[in-house]
Amino acid sequence: MYTLYYAPGAASLVVHWLLIDLGLPHDLVKLDIAAREHKTPEYLALNPSGVVPTLLVDGKPMCEAAAMAVLLAEAKPEAGLIPSAVSPKRGEFFQWMFHLANTLQPPFRLWWYPNEAAGEAHADAGKATAEARIHAVFANLDAHLGKNGPYLLGNSVSAADFMLVMLMRWSRNMPKTALDYPNLARLANLMKARPSWQALYVSEGLTEWA
Template identity: 35%
Template sequence: MLQLCYSPGTASMIPHLLLREMGLPFELRLFDTEQQAHRSAEYLRLNPNGQIPTLIDDDLVIYETAAICLHLADQHPAAGMAPALGSVERAHFYKWLMWLNNTLQTTLIVYFYPDRWADDEAAIAQVQQHAEAKVGKLLDLLDAELARHGGEWLQGDRYSVLDAYTFVLCRWTRRFARPARDLPHLGPYLRRILARPATQQMLAGEGLPEPWI
């Protein structure tokens, strides 16, 4: 059985939500980052980076969120969580997946951990301020993409890995001065994802309190 090493509220929410959407049997293995469990010898044997999440698929151990999502989508194509290989839609899917992982998520990490890039309090505050402003511009790009094609989901009319990814990253902005839910197209989009049974199951399974977006 698939095992997902997770910690509530972290990037592990993304494959957790995907597993719920796909209806696959899986087991959650808690490594609470608040308790530094991701730094334990047990976890580092699985993921030497000490980062959440990690997926165990029989003898295969995979880390990096985007890689986990691609593996699940490719191993279970009937679930329809990614466009067909070789298609134009698949190329755009790769583009958005890498953008979410490398651009939006990376900038959010700078916001939440500004002390990794500066030492004194004033500089740390400035780094965080710039990161929040940059995230705002990136959310505008997402909002514009939803407005452009007018579909229910990020890639049009079919829910995919991209929507699970976007939901979790946008959730991380819920306490920003201008959260994703306040944008005209992102707000309704996030509420559509929130209303899905798999999303509610994921949130309940991680014991996450409101606000959810």
């Protein structure tokens, strides 16, 4: 049984979306980030970094959204959202998941919280650097999808596409967004056509970038 601690639209989105898409029974605990509900002693006991999400797996807390996405995909192998242990696509899947978590997600954190790395006095410069990094990664991903798409693994959708679309969504208020890249936009359209996307929006009360 899974319990997801989430905040609407946050890094929990990929986990929530996969729980719905895979039809895995779960409970939700909504956290109000503005009210700092993710910094209470009770929550810090589950997630010492004080970030969202946390996933309880049979009562045991787990951190890191990308790791949760892999775990859930693996929990229902018949859905095909992770290549099997003997598939030649397995390495490629891990490559993309780690690339997204290590190379694309961190500059988004910098963009959302520019004070953290650059300090208050340099927040604008920090934000500009983060945005440039995000676009460098988007450009590479778009080129890959143009040649080898429509999904990251070619013709088959995987949990890495769910992760990528969540990160693409976070660019929605930038002057240039992920949807300005044709092959990223094609991926977003394919992923948004999944019934689970609509269900996710209803459940989290989301409206932007529907």
